[in-house]
Structure formats: C-alpha cells, structure tokens
Amino acid sequence: MDRWFLIASTLLAAVAGVRGLLVLRHGEKSHWTVWWMIGVLLCQLGYLAVRGEMRGACPLRSIGEISVFLAWSLTLFYLLVGPVYRISLLGVFTAPVVVIFQGLALFPGQLHAAPEKILNTNFWGETHSAMSVLAYGALALASVAGVMFLVLDHQLKEHHLKGGLFRNLPPVRELLVSLERLLWLGMGLLTFGVLAGLLMPHGEDAMGHLIAAVAVWVGYLVLMIVKRVRGITGRRFAIAAVALFVLSLGVFAFV
Secondary structure: OHHHHHHHHHHHHHHHHHHHHHHHHOOOOOOOHHHHHHHHHHHHHHHHHHHHHHHOOOOOOOHHHHHHHHHHHHHHHHHHHOOOOOOOOHHHHHHHHHHHHHHHHHOOOOOOOOOOOOOOOOHHHHHHHHHHHHHHHHHHHHHHHHHHHHHHHHHHHOOOOOOHHHHHOOOHHHHHHHHHHHHHHHHHHHHHHHHHHHHOOOOHHHHHHHHHHHHHHHHHHHHHHHHHHOOOOHHHHHHHHHHHHHHHHHHHHHO
16 A cells, blocks of 8 residues: 555655656746646555554655655645745755655565564654654755756756746745745754754664764755855855765664
8 A cells, every 4th residue: 555655755756856847848937836746746655654553663764765754745845835935946846756765665675564563662763763864854955956056057047038947947046045945944844853963872773873864964064164254155155065965875774
C-alpha cells in the first residue's frame, strides 16, 4: 500500500514538472502546478502514515525512507513559501527534484516490503532524525531558489529577455530574499535537530551522524556570517547555497 502512494506522488510530481515546462514554452504562468503539488503532498502523507505504522516509528531507517521524507519536506516548504512569495515558477523547478528523490526510493532494494518493526524508540533520537531531515527540505528548496537565480542571471547576461522562462521568473531581489530566508529557516530547524542529537543516546553510528549534522550546520553558519558581515554577490551566494546542499547530502552516508 505504501508503495502505491509513493508511485502516485512521483507520477504527480512528474506531471507537474512536465506540464509546467510545456506551459512556460508558450510564455504563460503555470497556475496548475501548485494543485499538482498539493496532490503530491497528500500522497506523500499517505505513504508516511502507512510506512510509519509499519515501522512503529518515524520512517527514517533507510536511504529510501529518508529520500521520501526529504521529498515530502521539500514539497511542504514549497507549498508554504511559493504561493506566499508569489513564486509560481518555483514549483516547476521543485517537481523534478521531488521525482529524483522519490525515484531513488523506488529503485529496487531501497524500500523493503516488510520493514523491521522498531520496538524501542528514543524521543530525542526520533526528534533529531525528523528535525534534521525536515531542515534539509528547507535547505533543498533554498538550493532550488539558488538554481532559479543562476538561470535568471544567465538569461540577463546572454540578453535572452524574450523567452517564456525569463518572463515568468521572479525579480532578482525577490529570489535572493527568499533564498536567504529559506537558509535561515533550514538552519533553525537543523539547530533543533543538533540539540536533540546531543540529548539522545550516543552509540557509534549515532555519533557519526551527529558529527556530520554539526559539520553541515557549521558550513551554513559560515555562509550566513559571510553574507551578513562581509557581503557576497548574489551569484556567489546562490552557487554556495547549491554547492553546500549537494555536499551536505553526504551526511546520509552515515545512515
């Protein structure tokens, strides 16, 4: 049952991305993207509910489960942030990322049909895992906004000002403001995750995961301090946000 929810949400995300791109080719806004993504979120919630019941805990015990949880978090933050900042195009960029994360989970061997039931759960351990991956959703959306900025910057430099993509991209300043706020949100959630990690039992595996999470937190903190104290160009800020997120995915090697 959980797999069908996952397949449905992946297909809906694929439709949202493809449909959005086709609409953009005609120079129009993709008004239906947000509705497709709401469908994605509902199917993701169905998956998480069923999988969580099977696990008896938050379904974050394998790369496949983490990938779906991360895709859910990314979708959630898009629906919270995109419409508020009127960045309708953000969904067109977000949908393919959701497909990639969930495609990884659907790869053979990543999700067991009968996952092991977790008998003894620890509150702080569960909080650490859930808050950390939730933070990654905000940081992933920040990297998506960073990619949008780089695309807009390239369009401006190449003087490609007549295409449908350029006409639908939000203003540069609006993208940078959204990018910075998403990074602060992700860092705030990751801070809670790290604090919860300090309070959970510290086995060898848990300690390695915690150290990796702290390293990611420090990396983003340095970026935000540089942005506030010394200043940084929008292009470098966007590149740093994308690069940090890609590099930080290595934390899941400790799962």
